[in-house]
Amino acid sequence: MSLSRMLENWSRLNQKDYYKDEPIMWGMSIDLNKCTGCASCVTACNAENNIPAVGKEKCGSGHTMSWMRIERYWDSPEGEPDLAVEESEYPERGAHFAPMMCQQCNHAPCEPVCPVAATYHNPDGLNAQVYNRCIGSRYCGTNCPFKVRYFNFFDYQEDIPHPMEMLLNPDLTVRSKGVMEKCTFCVQRLRNAKGDQADKGIRGHVEDGAVQTACQQSCPTDAIVFGNLKDGESKVSHAWESHGVELNRHEQFNAEGERGYRVFEELNVEPSVMYLDRVRDTNA
Amino acid sequence: MSQKNLNDELSRRTFLKAMGLTSAGSALLLTGCGDTDIVNQVDLEVRKELVLPAVDPEDFVRPGREVHYASTCRQCPANCNIHAKTREGRVIKIEGNPASSTNLGKLCAMGQAGLQGHYNPDRINKPMIRKGGKLVEATWAEAETLLKKHLGKKNAKLAWLSGAISGHQAVITKAYMDAAGSKNSFVFDTLPPAVGLAANEKVLGHAMPKYDFDKAKLIVSFGADFLGTWISPVQFGTQYGQFRNAPRGTLVQIESKMTLTGSNADRWIAIKPGTEGHLALALASLIAADSSFKGKTPANLNVDIKEASAITGVSIERMHKLRDMLISQSPSLVLSGNSAEGFVHGTETANAIHLLNMMLGNIGETILPRAKPTFPELQPQLGGWADLKAFIDGLADGSFDTAVVYGSNPLYQAPSFMKAEEAFAKAKMRIAFSTYPDETTMACDLVLPVHSYLEEWNTSMPAYAAEDGHLNIHQPVMNPVFGKGSTYSYGDIMLGLVSELDATFKNWDNYGAYIRDSLATMKPALVNPPKATTAGQTDEEGFQQGILASGFVTIKEAAASPIKAKVPAVRLPKLAEDDGKYAYHLVPSARMGLYDGRHANSPWLQELPDQLTSVMWGSWVEIHPNTAKKLGLITGDKVKVSSAAGSLEVDVVVFPGIQEDSIAIPLGNGHTEYGRYAKGVGVNPFKILTPQFDEETGELATHATKVSITKIANRGEVVTRAHGDLVLASEAMSQKGREIVKSVSAEDFNHNEGEG
Known part of the structure; x- marks a missing residue:
């Protein structure tokens, strides 16, 4: 991919109506009012996506592979003093949890830096990773503002002791040493759903709810909503609309009461994941 | 199919072919039958995929298509209903059953990690017998002879310890204990309150x-x-x-x-x-x-x-x-x-x-209120520490000569003061029905490897039923991982044992048939029992297929009568003065993940960061920043935590969510056995609990232990999620003003998102 072609794509992406002609753009909404930080999603993702456990030593070197993590903070961001606690020794308003995985940015900073175009944007709005093209330069990981790309420093799958290899999901590959990987929005499920629709002769439309990501399916409190943002009837587009988040903006103008935001919106990376404000009863 | 060998009554199976219906969504095949003649396309011995032509696939195997079986999770006593997704005859994912009132299609981290228990490389797949002081592998024929010698007779000195138990497992265990003339049935589980x-x-x-x-x-x-x-x-x-x-x-x-x-x-x-x-x-x-x-x-x-x-x-x-x-x-x-x-x-x-x-x-x-149960014998028994104490005391004073343990690991969980190992060693015969080489199993004389919960027939009741009379159905979702004749289901072994003593149980040649017959008998007592759905199907077939496809049945219960609460006068004691030596309260904290230690052999759960401290693998002690300052401790220091009953060496994590006079050590690690992922990892706070008991119930006062803390080294081995990542590590506590998690007040939330 030549530089000129990349730049051409980049400017095309920044056009306001770029998304107009594609029938599907997968998007997500995560309600931090409901997320309890229980990490059911993390384990569900591990099971669905053939993610290995790497052991204590490698975790200590920062080689953890889980595509999803629960970020946990003990303080409020600036500008919310009334939601922090009056002077106290303890975090009396509890923790702040944010499930964090690839935000499937539409202006993804990881994409233009890949020297071999192993990471690219697919027509469904996914930031896709082509494993057999990846040469492991790790530029993409460096450039990711969310730190959600994970590099295979070893051939973890080779070491799975028998019979544990039997739990591997045959719908997606196991990754080998030297390859970068990350959340795919469970692309194997999306492809199956599209395939099923195609069998029925329907193209470019997947019924809302016909496909769930593994994290969404497992979430006990239904904090995660996933679907097609281009489908005006889908739950996720309702959520985006009613919480005042629009694509193609680097600053959202939430009307009063709209809780939606995207993490690091100011970077203008156009994430496909919207978060909804955490809620605390300040009278308690 | 049926091998006329020595384990005949254990291995003979009849198969009920009950193909389920295709439910909504063409990819989702919910089938009713999950018995053990599903073909495995993977050769377990040589760890190679067999290349089999797909022109004539076996029943229940759709090459390239997922098949779902409804069954029940047993990772904790909550017993959620699940859909097990199988591909080419092996289970690859577990999801919640959306029709279940217990979990509404959802599942927790422990339920998701059930696969790693099922396919655990340290699972026991051959019987073991203690010979000359060492456990050695044996054949099922030898094991069965020994089992019948010790359990195939009346014995009032037999003691039986199970983990939380319900449904037909409880029924058949009770039937056996009655037939054997023993009153010493105990149920022990650590976390049910x-x-x-x-x-x-x-x-x-x-x-x-x-x-x-x-x-x-x-x-x-x-x-x-x-x-x-x-x-x-x-x-x-x-x-x-x-x-x-x-x-x-x-x-x-x-x-x-x-x-x-x-x-x-x-x-x-x-x-x-x-x-x-x-x-x-x-x-x-x-x-x-x-x-x-x-x-x-x-x-x-x-x-x-x-x-x-x-x-x-x-x-x-x-x-x-x-x-x-x-x-x-x-x-x-x-x-x-x-x-x-x-x-x-x-x-x-x-x-x-x-x-x-x-x-x-x-x-x-x-x-x-709840309705009075129609079948009280199926109700969950969640057990407690009082039962464990009675079990150990009986072994110690010689009241019991034979000890049987199923689904419980008392030698890991019993505090040192109970001297469980010594008491256990006194029994003349110790038998374990076990899936993993845990501490208790490895101390037994006869080890019977049993099926995982994804391989067997069963019924159970949830610890908390959202709907009265909810009875879970368990069915095998695949062939036994280690092949036929390696492991057997607890139910099959029990059926063989009880029919030695009680001829009525000879009516069934396997536990699956027993379950199906029991459920068929219960049919008039069920709410909307399934009927025949396709032409040519008898009502009986339709019923059996329907209950397997749904994964649970609901038993008709009488209407619940209102609660008449009577609270006795509360007498609270004056709290003991601090004796100075043990200044801190020890909280042995349980968390979603390793639970009470039973999931320490799952690498996913070991590597799942603790939800609050984000520590992975191993053990740690949580200390409030003020206390840490007073003691001169920082995260990563190694300390010795001592109680009157023992001490542990563990790494410090300075953590704001703990009361200043308390310290917390999470439960789950410190195994001396339990396979490669658990053995030797971390410490076990159960061990240093002191002998204090609830005055009313005799349950162990698990949170009453007091401890002292001494620093022993500067460098520990705490690993957190943020480890090695400078960006995450520096931000692990604070958002530094960035708007990653924003908050609003409930007042605004209700105002804007309330009805109308």
Whole structure:
């Protein structure tokens, strides 16, 4: 991919109506009012996506592979003093949890830096990773503002002791040493759903709810909503609309009461994941 | 199929071919049958995929297509209903069953990691017999001879210890114990709140009432970690999701170590350990003083608030605030959990909390009655520490000569003071029905490898039934991982044993047939039993297929009669003065993940960062920043934590969510056996608990141990999620003003998202 072609794509992406002609753009909404930080999603993702456990030593070197993590903070961001606690020794308003995985940015900073175009944007709005093209330069990981790309420093799958290899999901590959990987929005499920629709002769439309990501399916409190943002009837587009988040903006103008935001919106990376404000009863 | 060999009665199986219906969504095949003639396309011996032509696939195998089987999770006593996704004859993913009232299609981290238990490389796949002091592998024929020699006879000195048990497993175990003439059946599980359940039974007449979280406008939880480990976390998690919808309920959590539930509270209140009852009584007294509660409160409720504040460490202002909330936000729900009940006066604390619910009129509103069970023998027995103590005491004094353990690991969980190893060693014969080489199994004389929960027929009842009479069906979702004849189901072995002593059980040649017959007999007692759905199918076939496809049945129950609560007078003790030597309270904290240690052999769960400290693998001790400063400790230091009963060496994590006088060591690690992922990892806080028991129930006072802390080294081995990543590590505690998690007030939320 030549530089000129990349730049051409980049400017095309920044056009306001770029998304107009594609029938599907997968998007997500995560309600931090409901997320309890229980990490059911993390384990569900591990099971669905053939993610290995790497052991204590490698975790200590920062080689953890889980595509999803629960970020946990003990303080409020600036500008919310009334939601922090009056002077106290303890975090009396509890923790702040944010499930964090690839935000499937539409202006993804990881994409233009890949020297071999192993990471690219697919027509469904996914930031896709082509494993057999990846040469492991790790530029993409460096450039990711969310730190959600994970590099295979070893051939973890080779070491799975028998019979544990039997739990591997045959719908997606196991990754080998030297390859970068990350959340795919469970692309194997999306492809199956599209395939099923195609069998029925329907193209470019997947019924809302016909496909769930593994994290969404497992979430006990239904904090995660996933679907097609281009489908005006889908739950996720309702959520985006009613919480005042629009694509193609680097600053959202939430009307009063709209809780939606995207993490690091100011970077203008156009994430496909919207978060909804955490809620605390300040009278308690 | 049937091999006429020595294990005939164990291995003979008849197969019920009951193909299920294709449900909504073409990819989802929900099939009714999961018996063991599903073909494995993977050759287990040589670990190679066999290249089989797909032109004539076996029943229930659709090459390239997933097939779902409805069954039941057994990773904790909550027993959620699941759909197991299989491909080419092996299970590759577990999801919740959306039709289930227990978990509504959802699952927790432990349920998701069930695959790693099922395919665990350390699973026992051959019987073992102790010869010359060592456990050696044996054939099933040898094992069976030995088993029959010891258990195929009447023996009043036989003692049986199970983990939480219900359904037909409980029935067949009881049938065997009756036939063997033994009254020594014990049930031991560490986390179900035995003290609280006993108090419920006394006060409400129901050990496990129904809770309506959604109806409550305010939940005040005294240490009940209902989102993490308390009774049925997925069920309560789904209810919590509703509770947080507008109009949003308020959650106040009162405990000494912040649990997952505490971290989601609108107000988390740190309380001195063991004083939860004092606070509840003080609140009751404050409420009683309110004019609107005249005549509704018991007499002599007169607590010195100032004194109560000093005892509990909760400010008077905060108590008044709580009183106001409890009065204005009605109905509310006040819960007591393990950390409030784990003291010598645990029952009194639970009673004080019942008193609050009674005064506030929550009983009948958010705490609801249950029907009297139609089949009490199927009801869950959750067990407790009193049973474990009786089991160990009986072994120690020679009242029992044969010990059998199933689904429980007492040698890991029993504190050192109980001297469980010594007592266990005294038995003449020790038998384990076990899946993994855990501490107890490896101390036995005969080890019978049993199926995982994904390989066997069974029924069970959830610890907390959202709907009365909910009976789970378990079916094998694939062939046994280690092939036919390697492992057997507990039920099959038990059926073989009981039919030696009781001829009525000879009617069934395998446990699956026994289950099916039992369910067929129960058919008139079921709500809407499935009928024939396709032409040519008999009603009986339709029924069997229907119940397997749904994964559970509902037993008709009489209407529940209203609760008549009677709260006895609460007597709280004066708390012992600090003796100076052991200055800190030890909280042996349970978390969603390793639970009570049973999931330490799952690498996913070992590597799942602790939800609050984000530590992975290993053990740590949580210390409040002020206490750490006083002791000169920082995260990563190694300390010795000593109680009167023993000591542990463990790494420090400075953690804000813990009361200053307390320290917490998470449960789950410190295994001396249990396979490659668990053995030798971390420490086991159960071991240093001191001998204190709840006065009413005799349950172990798990949270009453006091400890001292001494620093022994500067460098530990704590690994957290942020490790090695400078960006994450530097931000691990603070958002540094960045808007990663933003918050709004509930007032605004209700205003904008409330109905209308």
